[in-house]
Amino acid sequence: MSDPEQDAVTASQDPYPSAEVVAVAASSIPGEFLVPDLVATFGDRQPEFRVAVEDTDSAGVFAALRDGRAEVGLAGVEPDGDDLEAEVVGADEIVxxxxxxxxxxGGSVTVEQLAATALVEREEGSGTRRSFADALVDRGTPLISEQEWTIRDTNAGVLEAVAAREGVGVISAWALSEHGDDDVRAVRLDGGPIERCLYLVLRRDDDLGPAATTFVAWAREQMRT
Known part of the structure; x- marks a missing residue:
């Protein structure tokens, strides 16, 4: 049987009932460049709902969905496994x-030049890193295991390491445009642009709550414009 006093204490600790909150997990690029506008415009349109955002990498998005910490995910790669479904909501280029x-x-970079160059990259769970590695495999050149790597867990950290001449950075063109400066420039790998999609990710068999259902519908509507 419910304890009214305990219920009152719980309510005072959580300013919004759980039915009115949608939990969103977002990796770095959609989290920085898509989610803020979505959340702001959603709040203006649906003030009865709130959005709680967890910032993580793409692997963290999938983990948050699977363990129930998030109802909605936004990631830079498609998930592995049949338990999650993804739909394209944006696009990005890796440079x-x-x-x-x-x-x-000053020009395009050959795979041979890249293999002889120290690289600065995101952590293993990053969608940017995975998309770049997949693109190299598609071009017949997997990453060289003995290549010198510097790992940074944020896009700003990657660019700081590049500016300090610790190596060549693998990064989203959006992030470079936002966080780069005149001392850091973009070049492209031979073979054409490395483009990747950004995804809205949901649990396949999940019944979303009212807030999450409304947020997903709003996100889909905004991404089409």
Missing amino acids: LAVPRGHDLD
């Missing part, structure tokens, strides 16, 4: 960030 005056500054 190489080089310090001004670097040997690779």
